[in-house]
Amino acid sequence: MSAPPLGGGGALINEVLTDDELRTVLTRLGPEAERDAFGLVCRRWLRIQSSERRRLRARAGPDMLRRLAARFPGVLELDLSQNPSRSFYPGVIDDDLDVIAGSFRNLRILALQNCKGISDVGVAKLGDGLPSLQSLDVSRCIKLSDRGLKAVALGCQKLRQLHITGCKLITDNLLIVLSKSCLQLEDLGAAGCNSITDAGISALADGCHHIKLLDISKCNKVGDPGVCEIAEVSSSHLVSIKLLDCSKVGDKSIYSLAKFCHNLETLVIGGCRNISDSSIQALALACSSSLRSLRMDWCLKITDTSLRCLLSNCKLLVAIDVGCCDQITDIAFQDGEGSGFQSELRVLKISSCVQLTVAGVSSVIKSFKALEYLDVRSCPQVTRDSCEQAGVQFPSACKVNFxxxxxxxxxxxERFF
Incomplete structure (x- = not known):
């Protein structure tokens, strides 16, 4: 005769709760550690916890990946990204991608950042095996070219997000295929793909009409024709466009963004030296209720006029970078409190604004009560000593970089840009 269970002979929890009820308990657990602890109770609870797991981060290895696929059949997000400074040779290789394509058929999100061991052969298999894939990040996978990613575009037509930053072998040909196959694409990160031209961006705009996030920084063959096309087509969908060091981008692009993209939140035009006050003023007025982050360091034609217009009209602006804009003076920040609204500005970068003085910094402190970070590096008239001598009191919550x-x-x- 078996001994009665401890606790007065009550029913065992595994005899009372069904699998569906245990799944409900699991969904109510918050941190990942709590959900992992759920699986330590017994084999049944481990099986349920495994079946409900949706995200995995793992190292490479075909055998390990097969075991993970068998144990976690419900995984939708897989991250095999490698740390560029601590990569394990050879890391992720094409054999791993073959297993992923065959064993994780329901995958929605796949991250392979810095996996320098993969090639077009392996990536092409993803296109054959993952028809439900919506997000792929192969940033800095330096062996990849159009050939492998075209197979992904053709096979993964539900793709919404594609990050190919630093894949320098990519050309306009990939964008042409994306425009024909991936009509739901919303987010393209192609910074450093410097073979992309205006023709490729225009082709992308022909088919992908709902681009929300576009990063083509350091694509120095892209200029006004491509940016104007994507601005007009994406229109109110576009919330972020990054054009860092796109030297061919000028006022025409900014006017086009002002005309069509009234929901624009983030704009990066650092190093675009042909942009002037007039187009920035038009943008400030058109996007006054949406613009949150603006980086325009090294835009050497920018003066106090456009900066004052931005600060006095853009109610939601939280971060702005005008570093190395040597025409900026104290005047840009005078009477900042008279804008008619409480500024939300948290980050201000004015490094190497050589005409700026302690008086200008004092105006900044008075005008922007929410400021958390102020960069005044290489401003010859603004030093820690000069600010102390002038009695400038920086808020305790504000980090000042001298x-x-x-x-x-x-x-x-940087997280704002």
Whole structure:
């Protein structure tokens, strides 16, 4: 005769709760650690926890991937990205992608950043095996070219997000295929793909009419024709466009964004030296209720006029970078409190604005009460000592960067751009 269960002979929980009820309990657990602890109770709970797991981050290896696919059949998101400074040779290879294509058929999101061991052969298999894929990140997978990613575009027509940053072998040919096959594409990250031209961006616009996020920074063959085309077609869908160091981009692009993209939140035009005050003023007025982050360092034609217009009209602006714009003076920040609304500005980068003085910094502190980060590096008239002598009191919550190389970035500020 078996001994009665501890606790007064009550029913065992596994005899009372069904699998569906245990799944309901699992869904109510918050942190990942709690959900993992759920699976430690017994084999039944582990099986249920495994079947409900939707995200996995793992290292490479075909055998391991097969075991993971068998244990976690419901996985929708798989991250095999490698740390560029701590990669394990050879890391992810084409054999791994073959297993993923055959064993994770329901995958929606796949991240393969910095997987330098994969090639077009492996990536093409993803196109054959993952018809439900919606997001693919192969940033800095340097062996990839149009050939492998065209197979993905043709086989994964539900693709909404594609990041190919640093894949320098990519050309306009991929964008042409995307425009014909991936009509739901919303997010394209192609920074550093410097073989892309206006023709490719225009082709993309022909078929992909709902682009929300576009990063073609350092694509120095792209200029006004491509940007104007994508602005007109994407129109109110476009919320972020990054054009860092696209030297051919000028005022025509900004006027087009102002005319069509009234929901624009993030604009990066650093290094676009042909952009002037007039187009920035038009943008400030057109996107006054949407613009949140604007990076325009090294836009050497920018003056106090356009900066004042931005600060006095854009109610939601939280971050702005005018570093190395040497025509900016204290005047840009005078009477900032008279804008008619409480500024939300949290990040202001004015490094190497050589005409700026302590008086201008004092105006900044008075005008922008929410400021969390102020970059005044390489401003010869603004130093820690000069600010202290003038009695400038920086808020305790505001980090002020006086020193350091302009090549060094601060994560607390860069996340806004």
């Amino acid at each position: 020193y350091g190389s302009l090549l060094e970035s601060d994560p607390s500020a």
